[in-house]
Amino acid sequence: MALGLVALVAVLVFAYRVFREPRRLGNAVWFGVAACLTGLWLLDQVAGISWLRNLALAVLAAIAALIVLVLPWALIANGIVMWRREGHGLANLLSLLAGVALLVVFGATAATAMLGRFPWLTAIALTSLVITGYFAFLFAALLAYSVLYGTFRRERDANAIIVLGAGLLDGRVSPLLAARLDRAIACRKRSATTDPVMVVSGGQGPDEPVSEAEAMGDYLREAGVPAEKILLEDKATSTEENLRFSVAVLAEHGHTGKMVAVTSNYHMFRTAVLARRLRLRLDVMGARTATYFVLSAFLREFAALLAQYWRTNLAAVVLLAGTTSVLTWLHR
Structure with missing residues (x-):
């Protein structure tokens, strides 16, 4: 009985925290605690x-x-x-x-x-x-x-969609980055009541002939996105800068309202946690990633959160x- 009550309390605390703010890192810990306690309670029930x-x-x-x-x-x-x-x-x-x-x-x-x-x-x-x-x-x-x-449900009628950059491949959009851009394009097409502007964010690496933002902008134009709906942020070198600089670009162009950031699925939650720490009112959507890449990439995200x-x-x-x-x- 006592174990069941403790498990119920953990589940309720987890649900309340998610309801208040789903982008908290502590939610993952409470999810794990609630799952473990619930599992122990179930084992006790079938003993x-x-x-x-x-x-x-x-x-x-x-x-x-x-x-x-x-x-x-x-x-x-x-x-x-x-x-x-x-x-x-x-x-x-x-x-x-x-x-x-x-x-x-x-x-x-x-x-x-x-x-x-x-x-x-x-x-x-x-x-x-x-x-x-x-x-x-x-x-x-x-x-x-x-x-x-x-x-979780994402904002479908956002006024702005921010696409986070990734490395280029021979100066062109890589498959990983193309997946993010394709997800952003699909999100824009699904928008029923708005005509969102798209911000492509990413600086130029030492081995890259152009900035990530420029290559991403070319990709969007080739996909049929109007040039006037594309804003370039070509200075960012990290996820934090992707978010901060992109929001600043939107502010400079007078764009306000709902925002959604698009990145890879393994990178989605850490981006959301970072957005919360930066006090940015935006949601995050994830794009599919090659299966072999997910485990290693998620370990990298895990290491980054541990360091944070x-x-x-x-x-x-x-x-x-x-x-x-x-x-x-x-x-x-």
């Missing part, structure tokens, strides 16, 4: 029914086996694909590094279980496992809430490490 209990335990065992035996190798395989297709930058190695890190943690934990004579080794292994669990919980909660956020809230995460890691170490030594 007295033998076949349901056995089924639930079998499912949990299968999930655990997949996490330990399959997930690290899947991450490594994705990292190799990213390395071959997207280049050798650190950002494209995140899934490979994550897979290797999981193998090290799981291997160290297994070795410690077999060599249980060394309390200090047990403390290190368990601390690593707990911290890994913490980041895994955050990642899963953020991924799940990002998918949920993508299903590094103080909170550092405090959590220190607390978990200290608590686990003390409990391990007390029970040695």
